[in-house]
Amino acid sequence: MTDLKDKVKLPLRLILLGFVAVLVQESAVSQISIFGVSADITPLVVMSVGLLCGSLTGAVFGFGTGLLIDLVLVQTLGVTSLLYIVIGYWAGRLRELRDPSHELVPLAAGALASAFAGLGMAVIQFLLGVDAPVSLLLLQQIFVVVLVNTLLALPVYALVRRIVRPVLPEDPRRRRRRAYTTGGLSPLQQGAARRGLTSRTTTR
Amino acid sequence: MHDKQVRRRRAVLILLVAVSLILLTAYFGETPTSPLHSVQRGVVEVLSPVEQGANTVLAPVRNAAGWVSDTLHAKSQVKQLRAQVQNLTAELAQAKGAQLENAQLSHLVHLDNSIGVAAFHPVTAQVIARDPTLWYQTVEVDKGSDDGVRLHDPVIADRGLVGEITEVSATASIVSLITDHTVSVTARVTDANGDTGELVPAVGSPNQLVLQYLQPPNPGQVQNGPQAGQLVVTAGFKSNSLESWFPANIPIGWVAQFNEDQLFNDGQIQVTPAADLRRFDVVQILTAAQPGTERAQRP
Numbered sequence: 001m002t003d004l005k006d007k008v009k010l011p012l013r014l015i016l017l018g019f020v021a022v023l024v025q026e027s028a029v030s031q032i033s034i035f036g037v038s039a040d041i042t043p044l045v046v047m048s049v050g051l052l053c054g055s056l057t058g059a060v061f062g063f064g065t066g067l068l069i070d071l072v073l074v075q076t077l078g079v080t081s082l083l084y085i086v087i088g089y090w091a092g093r094l095r096e097l098r099d100p101s102h103e104l105v106p107l108a109a110g111a112l113a114s115a116f117a118g119l120g121m122a123v124i125q126f127l128l129g130v131d132a133p134v135s136l137l138l139l140q141q142i143f144v145v146v147l148v149n150t151l152l153a154l155p156v157y158a159l160v161r162r163i164v165r166p167v168l169p170e171d172p173r174r175r176r177r178r179a180y181t182t183g184g185l186s187p188l189q190q191g192a193a194r195r196g197l198t199s200r201t202t203t204r
Numbered sequence: 205m206h207d208k209q210v211r212r213r214r215a216v217l218i219l220l221v222a223v224s225l226i227l228l229t230a231y232f233g234e235t236p237t238s239p240l241h242s243v244q245r246g247v248v249e250v251l252s253p254v255e256q257g258a259n260t261v262l263a264p265v266r267n268a269a270g271w272v273s274d275t276l277h278a279k280s281q282v283k284q285l286r287a288q289v290q291n292l293t294a295e296l297a298q299a300k301g302a303q304l305e306n307a308q309l310s311h312l313v314h315l316d317n318s319i320g321v322a323a324f325h326p327v328t329a330q331v332i333a334r335d336p337t338l339w340y341q342t343v344e345v346d347k348g349s350d351d352g353v354r355l356h357d358p359v360i361a362d363r364g365l366v367g368e369i370t371e372v373s374a375t376a377s378i379v380s381l382i383t384d385h386t387v388s389v390t391a392r393v394t395d396a397n398g399d400t401g402e403l404v405p406a407v408g409s410p411n412q413l414v415l416q417y418l419q420p421p422n423p424g425q426v427q428n429g430p431q432a433g434q435l436v437v438t439a440g441f442k443s444n445s446l447e448s449w450f451p452a453n454i455p456i457g458w459v460a461q462f463n464e465d466q467l468f469n470d471g472q473i474q475v476t477p478a479a480d481l482r483r484f485d486v487v488q489i490l491t492a493a494q495p496g497t498e499r500a501q502r503p
Contacts, residue, residue, distance in 0.1 A: 032273070071243070071247040072333065074248060078224040121337055121338075122338075
C-alpha cells in the first residue's frame with residue numbers, strides 16, 4: 001500500500017507542476033515584457049523535469065504540458081507538444097548518458113531548450129503556411145527570448161528540483177557517486193579495506 | 205532487462221510523436237465547428253475561472269514588473285510623444301473644421317452619422333491570459349457569449365484597434381491581435397487622398413504592421429500621399445469578404461518612416477500600432493455589428 005502511494009506521488013506532483021507552470025506562464029509571465037519580449041518558462045520546466053526524472057518521464061511530461069498549452073491558448077493542437085516531447089526526451093537522455101553534475105548544466109540546457117522551442121515553432125509555422133510577410137526581426141526576437149530564458153533557467157531548475165526531488169526514486173548511480181564524494185567506500189576500496197589497507201579517505 | 209527498458213522507451217516516444225502528428229494533421233484540416241475545436245472551447249470554458257483567479261492573485265507581481273518596465277520605457281518616449289502632440293494639435297484643428305462641415309453635409313443628405321464606439325455596445329473585458337509565443341499573437345479575455353460576444357467582434361484598447369474575436373466560449377473569448385499572421389484589416393491613411401489598403405502584420409516584428417496594396421501617388425502629388433506620422437484608421441470593411449466587421453475610423457496606428465521607393469514599387473508602407481499590444485490589461489469588445497451588413501441581420 002505504501003509502495004503504491006510512493007509510486008503515485010511523482011506523477012501527481014508532475015501533473016500539478018505542469019498545470020501550475022502553464023497557468024503562471026499565461027496569467028503572469030506572458031504579460032510581463034522584458035526587452036520587448038516575454039519569457040517562456042514552460043520549456044524550462046520541461047527541460048528541468050527531463051534532467052531530473054529521465055527521458056521517458058521527460059517526454060511524457062513534455063507531451064502533456066505542450067498539449068495543455070495548445071488547448072488553453074486555442075492553438076493548432078500538437079505543435080507545442082511535439083516540440084516539448086523532444087525537449088523532455090533530450091534532457092532526460094542527457095542525464096542518462098552523461099549524468100552531468102556541473103551546476104551550470106541547467107543554464108546551457110535551458111538555452112538550448114528555448115532556442116529549440118523558438119526555432120522549431122518557426123519551422124512548423126512555415127511548414128503550415130504563413131499568410132503575412134515575415135520580418136527578419138523574428139530571429140532577433142527569438143534570440144532575446146533565449147537570452148531571457150537562459151537567465152531564468154537556474155531558478156526554474158532549482159524550483160522544479162525542490163518540488164520533484166523528494167519523491168524521486170533513488171538512482172543507483174547517483175547513490176554510488178554520493179558515497180564516493182562524501183567519504184563512503186567504493187567497491188575497490190572495500191576490497192582494500194578488507195585486506196587491511198587504509199585508504200586516504202578513511203584515514204582522514 | 206536493459207533491452208526491455210530501451211524498447212519501452214522508444215515505443216513510448218514513437219507513440220507520443222505519432223499522437224502529436226495525428227492531432228496536428230487532424231486539427232489543421234478541421235473547420236472551427238469540428239470536435240477538436242469543441243474540445244478546446246470546452247477546456248477554455250472550464251479553465252477560464254481558474255485563469256481569472258490566477259490573474260487576480262498574480263496581479264501584484266505583474267504590476268511590480270510592469271512598473272519597472274514602464275518607468276524605463278517612459279523616459280525614452282517623452283521626446284517622441286511631444287513631437288506627436290504638436291502634430292496632433294494641428295491635425296485636430298483641421299479635423300474639427302472638417303467634422304463640422306461633415307455634420308452639416310450629412311444632415312443635408314439625411315445620413316445617420318452616429319458611428320461612435322458607443323453605438324457598437326462595447327463590452328469591457330479583462331485580459332486573463334496571453335500567448336507567450338511570437339507566432340500566435342492572442343490573448344484570452346474574461347467575457348464570452350453570455351455577455352453578447354460573438355465571433356469576429358472587433359476589439360479595441362485605450363488607444364486603438366487591437367484585434368478581433370476568433371474563439372468564443374460562454375465565459376471567455378480568444379482575441380487574435382492585429383499582429384497575428386491570420387488577421388488582416390482594411391485600413392485608410394488620413395492623408396489628402398484617403399489611401400486605402402490591407403493592413404497585415406510583419407511576423408516577428410511585434411511593433412510593426414505593413415499597409416499593402418496602396419495606390420502609389422502621382423509623381424507630381426507626392427505631398428497628397430501618405431506621410432510619416434499620419435494616422436491610420438479602419439476603412440470600415442474587411443478585405444477577405446464584403447462584410448464590415450470593423451467599424452470605420454477606429455485608430456489603428458501611425459505611418460512610420462518609410463522608403464518612398466517601397467511605396468512606388470510595392471505599394472507598401474510601415475505602420476506603428478497606436479496601442480501597445482504587449483501591455484494592455486483591459487479591452488472593449490464591440491458587440492453590435494455595423495448596421496447594414498450581412499452579419500447585423502444574423503440573430
